[in-house]
Amino acid sequence: MPRWFNTAGPCRADRNYMLPALRRLPEVLPLIDQESYFVLHAPRQVGKTTALRALAEELTASGRYAALHFSCESGEVAGDDFTAAQQAILSRIRRSAELYLPAELHPPPFPEAPDISLLGTALAAWARACPRRLVLFFDEIDALRGQSLLSVLRQLRDGFSDRPTGFPTSVILCGLRDVRDYKVTSGDRGHLGTSSPFNIKVESLTLRNFTRDEVAELYQQHTDDTGQVFLPEAVDRAFYWTQGQPWLVNALARQMVEQLVTDRNQPLTAAHVDVAKEILLRRQDTHLDSLAERLREPRVRRILEPMLAGIALGDVPEDDLRFVQDLGLVRMASTGGMEVANPLYREIIPRVLANTAMASLPRLPATWLRADGRLDMERLMEAFLAFWRQHGQPLLGTAPYHEISPHLVLMAFLHRVANGGGTLEREYAIGTGRMDLCLRYGPDTLALELKVWRDGEKDPLEEGLAQLDGYLAGLGLESGWLVIFDRRGGQPPMAERTRATPATTPAGRQVTVVRA
Known part of the structure; x- marks a missing residue:
């Protein structure tokens, strides 16, 4: 039976291309041998x-353990009905x-047991009857909510001292998420904020990328x-866009081999990776769609909005920083700062945020x-100026992130241009005070530097021209646009x-400054 690149559900070695699953979890076996209770969280x-x-x-094949993986997702619909949640979990087990x-x-x-201890009583009976030591993986544990979640955690903690x-x-x-970020109510702040209901954990592990x-x-x-070859340049390009995120790695390959290049005699190149992306x-x-749903959550917005705007994060709770990292949206860069987890996410985040503006665009x-x-x-400049004068102000209200609403509306316009056969790439980072855009259309490339003029700040023209110089030099271009959005009051x-x-930039490049 032929194998394929899997993007839906767990992989199976007989059906899917896959790497040894345990290679990325070297710490787990020693913890189990030490009879530990611990958390494994990953996006x-x-x-x-x-x-x-x-x-x-x-573990089961070793003859030492009876190890079982199961999902708690069926208990989600129970909400605070902890009896129904326990019954659903026991049925799944x-x-x-x-x-x-x-x-x-x-x-x-x-x-039989009181409603408050159905799960703990059942697990205790199984542990006593089982001829081997029992190891249980509670997957999707954070699907549970409220009293149902607290009941499960407390029963596990209560039985801990009776093991093995x-x-x-x-x-x-x-x-x-890690246990402290498990949600107990709906809304922004409805999470535990503590590990106390499961304070017997010895470790909190995560699963690395490829x-x-x-x-x-x-x-x-x-x-x-x-027999179909991925050239080294294709592997390099796939790793660049994904930074080894497993679903993205598989999704790019699947798109290439099943849609773009079905002739197995034709090698796969970096250009094919870019088209698949x-x-x-x-x-x-x-x-990507489920990832996009997270962008409007206040805890996520508090991190991503200043990142996109290129400004400092400000006083952001440590829990929020950890939460957004746990979701896989951002990571700590090798230099110590926060950055989007991979270039493909860096592309999709502003694109998703600009969706409403794109849908609201008039016919152009x-x-x-x-x-x-x-x-x-x-x-193109004439078309943009006409568009901005007529439609810019009303479209600003369609952007979900106020701090970068002009950026999102401009990107919506440029996406309309790119949809004719081009691409739009973005660069942004905390503390840079800018966002860079690169519109590629066939052999033509337009680089744009976006700056914001806020109350109490000086005109960013001089700084913007210097930054645009560096951006143009990196792209090998001699001209571009510096777009300054004036967000000061009373304009x-x-x-x-x-x-x-x-x-003219400091290096003598002839550019256009757009003030909007």
Whole structure:
């Protein structure tokens, strides 16, 4: 049976290209041997379920343990009804055990117990009856809410001292977040903020991304099966865009081998990776779509909005910083600052935020195209100025992040230009005070430096021209746009103050300064 790059559900070695699942979890086996209770958290679609199932199978096959992985997701609908939540989890445990464990390791009939201790009583009975030590992986534990979540955590803590003969020898809670970020109510601040209901944990682990060599190893499996080669430049480019995020690594490859280049005699190049990346961004497949849903959460917005604006984070709670890292949206850079987790996310985040503005755009005839299909930069400038004067102000209200609303509206306009056959790339980072955009359309490239003039600040023209110089030098260009959004109070209407003037950078490049 042919294998494929999997982007939906856990991987299976007989059906999917996959790396050894336990390679990224070297700390787990010693913790289980030490009878530890611990937390494993990682963002969605990084291979948690695949790794945990493989680990459970390996532990059971060793003959020492009865290890079972199961999901708590069925208990989510119970809300605060902790009795229903426990019943749902116990039902899932029994079904999973029947599927994945030998008959002699199945749980016995669960004894009757008070509603408040159904789960703990059942696990204690199983641990006493089981001929091996019991190891349980509670996956999707953070799907539970309110009293249901607290009930489960407290029963696990209560039984901890009875292990290994009277309670599971090791329990692993698995989910998106560390235990202190488990939600107990709806809303922004409805999370535990403490590990006290499960303060028996000894570690909080996460699952790392693939390395560049592991991406090459994964792609080589397709070459071994089909003969189709991923050139080293394609591996490098895939790793650049994804930084080894497993779902993205698989999604790019799947797009290339199943849609773009189905001829197995044709090698895959960096250019194919870039095309596949654009397709993923336009489609916003399930993983990217679920990621986008997080952007409007206040805890996420407090981090991402200043990052996009290039300004300092300010007084952001440490819990919020950890939460956004746990979601896989950002990471600590090697230099110590915060950055978006990978270049592909760096592209999708502002694109998603600009979606409403893009949907609200009026019809814009492509007056910026010459007869030969290339960009006419003068006409593009005229079209932008006309668009901004007429539609800029009302469209600002469609942007979900106020601090960068002009940036998002400008990007919506440029996406309309790029949709004719180009791409729009972005660069931004905390503390830079800027956002850089690069519009590529066939052989033509337009670089834009975006700055904001706020109350109490001096005109950013001088700094912006110097920064644009560096950006243009990096792209090998001799001209570009410096766009200054004037957000100071008491300014004339946007239509009256929007204008474009020529300017010269410190290095002598001839550029256009747009004040909007």
